[in-house]
Amino acid sequence: MPLSIKHKKLSTKDLLARSLYQLIEQKAFDKITVYHILEKAGVSRRTFYRYFSSKEKLMDYCLTCLIDEYYQEKKKFFNAKRSQEVFQVTLEFMYQKRRFLRSLIQSGHYDLFASKFNDNSVVIYKNFGLPWSLSGELNTRDLDYVSKGLIGAYINIIKFWLIKEEPDAPEIVAKDIALLFSSIPNYFQNYHPKD
Structure with a gap:
């Protein structure tokens, strides 16, 4: 062509x-x-x-463009020094898109966005150097579960945040999320199920 x-x-x-x-x-x-x-x-x-x-096919393309635009933020992730800054990059991007995302949430179509994001979770997990990434090689199955679980939790937090009439500033939410994700390993290191 x-x-x-x-x-x-x-x-x-x-x-x-x-x-x-x-x-x-x-x-x-x-x-x-x-x-x-x-x-x-x-x-x-x-x-x-x-x-x-x-229009549904156009919506799918529109969401693909949004995810592609998100990928363009990748260099900002590499410049981040602390986990809070990594979260803040994503949250600032989502905050800029809040009117669009809030409309999807209110109309019950946020799952289309979450699904599109989930479809790309392995790519995001492998390429963005996220603060919760596990060290070592993961097999495809494990990578799929880990990436979808973590990205899914994150997408759910974004939904909870952006549905608010006056969402908190991205840096405030980033601090809370960094605290949440940093506490997860500590919990499981000290977790000893009863036999």
Whole structure:
């Protein structure tokens, strides 16, 4: 495919994704029609259906773009010196997206975001140098459980945080999360189940 056609295709898809993103910041996903998206993006129905078979497929692409944007924050993770700073990078990103994410939470569609994030949990776990990463090699099964468990807990905390009318500042929540995650190893080191 020639570069200009590929670029046009990408820019049209991105325009549609941005339009849906902006609409979701204003109202629930279920209240948005394809017509609303077309009007916001300034494209024809035919153009929309050339790229997406439904608004749900566009939503999936929109969430993929959001996760990709999150991956661009990777260099900030590497600059973090303490676990609190690592959490703060994510929380600042999520805080910037809070209107969109809050709308997903309120409309019952946050699970779409959580699922997309979960699908990428192994990549996040392996590549972001997270403070809770286990040392040594993990087999695929263990890596899948560990990454999904930890990322899932984190995503749930973000949901609890962003649903609030006035969410706390990211640095405050980062401190609390760092404290929570740092206490987990201490708990299990001292845990001795009764026989």
